[in-house]
Amino acid sequence: DTAVSQTPKYLVTQMGNDKSIKxxxxxxxxxxxxYKQDSKKFLKIMFSYNNKELIINETVPNRFSPKSxxxxxxxxxxxxxxxxxxxxxxxxxxxxxxxxSYNEQFFGPGTRLTVL
Amino acid sequence: QKEVEQDPGPLSVPEGAIVSLNCTYSNxxxxxxxxxxxxxxxxxxxxxxxxxxxxxxxGRFTAQVDKSSKYISLFIRDSQPSDSATYLCAMSSLRDxxxxxxxxxxxxxxx
Numbered sequence: 314d315t316a317v318s319q320t321p322k323y324l325v326t327q328m329g330n331d332k333s334i335k336x337x338x339x340x341x342x343x344x345x346x347x348y349k350q351d352s353k354k355f356l357k358i359m360f361s362y363n364n365k366e367l368i369i370n371e372t373v374p375n376r377f378s379p380k381s382x383x384x385x386x387x388x389x390x391x392x393x394x395x396x397x398x399x400x401x402x403x404x405x406x407x408x409x410x411x412x413x414s415y416n417e418q419f420f421g422p423g424t425r426l427t428v429l
Numbered sequence: 430q431k432e433v434e435q436d437p438g439p440l441s442v443p444e445g446a447i448v449s450l451n452c453t454y455s456n457x458x459x460x461x462x463x464x465x466x467x468x469x470x471x472x473x474x475x476x477x478x479x480x481x482x483x484x485x486x487x488g489r490f491t492a493q494v495d496k497s498s499k500y501i502s503l504f505i506r507d508s509q510p511s512d513s514a515t516y517l518c519a520m521s522s523l524r525d526x527x528x529x530x531x532x533x534x535x536x537x538x539x540x
Contacts (some may be wrong), residue, residue, distance in 0.1 A: 403472050403473070416521070419474075423470070423471070
């Protein structure tokens with residue numbers, strides 16, 4: 314009954330490979346996000362999509378490409394993996410509240426990526 | 430200066446003590462102030478949020494925002510070992526979707 318799910322939970326791969334992480338939410342939310350949490354626990358937004366449209370694109374290398382086939386899914390594809398890409402990647406989703414209402418984000422369990 | 434500063438800890442306190450966690454920030458446009466709790470190997474989950482200045486209480490947890498000092502706090506009363514986690518402060522400006530997180534403070538409640 315997980316609200317925001319991610320696969321895989323762990324991903325170990327060699328430098329230079331291409332990999333994808335999948336995210337699905339069953340909350341009916343309009344907006345989805347990808348965050349990166351580094352070894353020092355610093356959580357930083359990478360992308361957000363609203364109804365399949367890219368809204369936020371922080372200064373992330375273009376080796377990272379998000380893809381949203383529908384508003385319940387936001388996948389992250391990473392080309393030419395580098396050692397510095399090792400981190401935990403979190404997917405999140407939120408309802409679009411409109412007006413001044415607060416926009417609570419619900420996080421998935423994370424995907425721990427290790428690049429060797 | 431980073432937008433949000435938070436002492437990473439670790440902070441160890443005995444069970445039953447009052448815990449005080451704090452963050453400072455530099456962006457005066459921030460209007461929403463949140464505290465997320467993250468257990469080891471899990472995603473963050475929202476604990477409390479406050480809009481603009483003031484206090485908010487929820488059970489053993491109290492969030493305070495002082496916009497004049499750009500300082501926010503989370504107090505935990507009667508702390509329990511189950512409160513052991515990393516606590517991340519987070520902020521966003523009105524109508525802005527982007528949340529800026531602090532680095533998180535690791536808290537250990539000792540039985």
